[in-house]
Amino acid sequence: MVNRLFTLMVMIGVPLSVVGSILHWSSTLMFIIYCLTIIALAGFMGRATESLAIVAGPRIGGLLNATFGNAVELIISIFALKAGLVGVVLASLTGSVIGNLLLVAGLSFFIGGLKFKRQEFNVYDARHNSGLLMFSVIVAFVIPEVFSMEMNEAKTLSLSVGISIILIVLYLAALFFRLVTHRGVYQQKSDVVEEHEEPEWSKGKAITILLLSTAAVAYVSENLVHTFEVVGEQFGWSELFIGVIIVAIVGNAAEHASAIIMAYKNKMNIAVEIAVGSTLQVAMFVAPVLVLLSLFFDQKMPLVFTLPELISMATAVLLTISITNDGDTNWFEGATLLAAYVIMGIGFYLL
Template sequence: MKILKFFLIFIPISIILELFKVNQVLNFVCSALAIIPLAGLMGEATEQISVYSGPKIGGFLNATFGNATELIISFFALKRGMIEVVKASIVGSVIGNILLVLGFSMLFGGFKYKSQKFNKKTTEVSSSMLLFAVIGLCIPAIFTHTINKGAITNKYEWFSLVVAGIMFVIYILSLYFSFYTHKDLYALKYEDDKNKKWSLTKSIAVLLISTVIIALESEILVSSVDSMSSMLRLSETFVGIIIIPIIGNAAEHSTSVMMAMKDKMDLSIEIAIGSSLQMILFVTPVLVLISLFFRPMSIILNDFELAALIVSVLIVNRVASDGESNWLEGVQLVFVYLIIAVSFLI
């Protein structure tokens, strides 16, 4: 986290580059580097607020702000009509968390410890929820793939809205499950080394200021996507599915790896799988609703995005099924992610 804060210098640099329209590729890179530490500050502020408010409200805040960076970036992408980029970023965030983040966590944790154990029961609950969430994303796409393309009219636009609503309800119920009816299962997840480093006023101020600046940087980032993609000959799908999720989740990625290296594999898995669940069950429905103010966005994914999601969830469920991890399992997850990333690059 301390290293990431040095990246704050890119905030004024990106603003200057945007004002003078120097170079769109450079502008994209600088705004991306500026967002990374801001996302970290937002997460740190949320964590500090939860120390004062307690685990219940803290859990709600983490759920709300856990993927706030991706939500803000996607909002500006929707505003510009970049729906495919938004849908790709949803898929990219999920596979990035459960393959890349969890893979690196198991890899670096496995270098320090021969094997690491984690709570099998809570992991099974999270994995089952993840499987349901992916089914929610897959069913609309499979449905539209099985009917005559010419028969798809506006009457099917409500389908995505209904599915998004159902997923959001499940998300609320999962929070109730985690923090009320079965909170004993998740007790270990709050036994972290939390201390009051910031005052409550400072924490709220940092959270608000970080959110505002991320919104500014996100608008700069999204405005340069088209030019950057064409100059570097990258597809918008690759930008959405690989680059944007890495930018939005960089701070979260580092936290997960650090927890694994402290032999807190339960926390690493919760960060990786929990963030993916938030992305599908919370962020996606919110984006579908927001899109109604611009251009309605369906949650119908293309064939390869579907395949990437299904394969990712299957291998994570398999790796996490025994309640134990090692460095080789981490390598497997990372390599699956690399194969998918290269496939989208071609």
């Protein structure tokens, strides 16, 4: 029933998105159409990811979902950088970090916990991710802010470029560690897929649907960005709030839906891999790539966030680590993460 509804929404939403953008329909109307279309496309990406996870395992499935989901945000951010909207790009990166760790993981733990009293996931992966989260967010993001106080713009940019290169190299090394040299070394029983479980789609079909869905989401998301200014004025949303909350939620809608679906089916390894893995990819790959790409634009983007953004990201990391390090979760822990996200959302709205 839900799959049929998503199919209908895609068949209607994608053409309406194209026609509406050409005919310049009302920004508020198009905002609603774009959001609903992205949600429907996210449903397709979730089904494709689940099929790939059954074939290739939860790590590959979660990684693919995070990658395709973040590709949308990367595309949006490149257009924003080209337009000189550095503040919006940095705010959207902040929103991705706190959104994945608090909103996505929180909803996954909460909804999954309502159906299952206790849900387990790979504790070794959780601890491995904890170290990377501490490094990528607290170390790599805080250091440029601290050192920039004693540097001019040129030196701050040079520091940001150097840190970006290190982050990318370490991220690639982390993938090599988990998928090649230590694949299966820290495997738990819950990682093993039951033999009778059959994927909905074949590997080729699932990858094709992921590619097509990502392309469609990228197109719709790019048009959605142009409605933010008008909608923001109507609802009283500031540029910072739009970047941290709205752009982040919409840009990551695909993995949001996928993680929640996986948690509801008690596939917590995939759900956690999507939420935390997407955060690591944003912090260690997407953000550094944007810093390096900004060198080719008129407006450069140093890896320097505002104090509220830094504190929010650091708090989200520490809270997530404290909740996930034991390898199991429940609905109350999900509610705790959601409460933290709402508090930060109120703060960014009032700034």
